[in-house]
Amino acid sequence: MRHPLPAVLAALLLPAACLRTEYHPYDGRLKGETHVNARSIARIEPALAGRDTVTFAVISDTQRHYDETDELTDSINHRPDIDFTLHLGDLTDFGMTKEFTLMRDRLLRLSQPVVCIIGNHDCLGTGGKIYSKMFGPTDFAFTAGPVRIVCLNTNSREYGDDADVPDFRFIASEAATEDTTLSTIVAMHAPPGSEQFDANVATLFESEIHKLPGLLFCLNGHTHHFGADDRYGDGLIYYTCPSAERRTFLVFHAWRGGYSYEVVSL
Numbered sequence: 001m002r003h004p005l006p007a008v009l010a011a012l013l014l015p016a017a018c019l020r021t022e023y024h025p026y027d028g029r030l031k032g033e034t035h036v037n038a039r040s041i042a043r044i045e046p047a048l049a050g051r052d053t054v055t056f057a058v059i060s061d062t063q064r065h066y067d068e069t070d071e072l073t074d075s076i077n078h079r080p081d082i083d084f085t086l087h088l089g090d091l092t093d094f095g096m097t098k099e100f101t102l103m104r105d106r107l108l109r110l111s112q113p114v115v116c117i118i119g120n121h122d123c124l125g126t127g128g129k130i131y132s133k134m135f136g137p138t139d140f141a142f143t144a145g146p147v148r149i150v151c152l153n154t155n156s157r158e159y160g161d162d163a164d165v166p167d168f169r170f171i172a173s174e175a176a177t178e179d180t181t182l183s184t185i186v187a188m189h190a191p192p193g194s195e196q197f198d199a200n201v202a203t204l205f206e207s208e209i210h211k212l213p214g215l216l217f218c219l220n221g222h223t224h225h226f227g228a229d230d231r232y233g234d235g236l237i238y239y240t241c242p243s244a245e246r247r248t249f250l251v252f253h254a255w256r257g258g259y260s261y262e263v264v265s266l
Helices: 005-019 036-048 066-077 097-107 127-134 168-175 199-209
Strands: 053-059 084-087 114-116 140-144 147-152 183-188 215-220 227-229 238-240 248-255 258-265
Touching: 036 114, 036 140, 053 066, 066 097, 066 248, 097 127, 147 168, 168 199, 183 248, 215 258
Parallel strands: 053 084, 084 114, 147 183, 183 215, 215 238
Antiparallel strands: 053 248, 140 147, 227 238, 248 258
């Protein structure tokens, strides 16, 4: 009688082989928390309702800088005055699922909510779809005490003619609000004048965001260096958050009609 040894060995080895199976880096199968932004906003808005002043941290371009990101989150956690953290994009370098997961899990160690904007590197491969599953829509807004924070996808180069980036209809919908008790902050990854931002609509963009009620200032990442620039000479300052590699984050204190800020270097 012949023994089916090859078949028996194959059956014994099959479970181990399955355990070693890895999906394609752009597969997009997610484990862990999804809809992070919606969950965070659901905590931020009621917690800060009625507040005269809000304080939030800003980080950006954490791509592959995992140790530095850990240092930033630890430092932010030691600031009891910070109500939430805003990440200005480029969570990843290549838009891969594992990169998103590793960075999300680090950011969720923050003691206060975190809200993340999409960056141009996050759009690579299937990164845009992964971002949408993990964090939510690429254009969104939320209210934090006395301010409305309008978060925009400005990575025009990654979308070409396939989408409206920036989305002027979304900006117009925010400008149409009748709530004049709030000031507005505009946050994005790539600023006007960068290679990612569609130069053909840069002037229109500046005109349209000025229609937002009580516009205070703009925030952006992408260039990896700190900056505070009046880009159009109209008094509107664009604050650029350095990359995590520089072990630096910003802290803003905002109230209706005014604000102050800190540059925190570790």
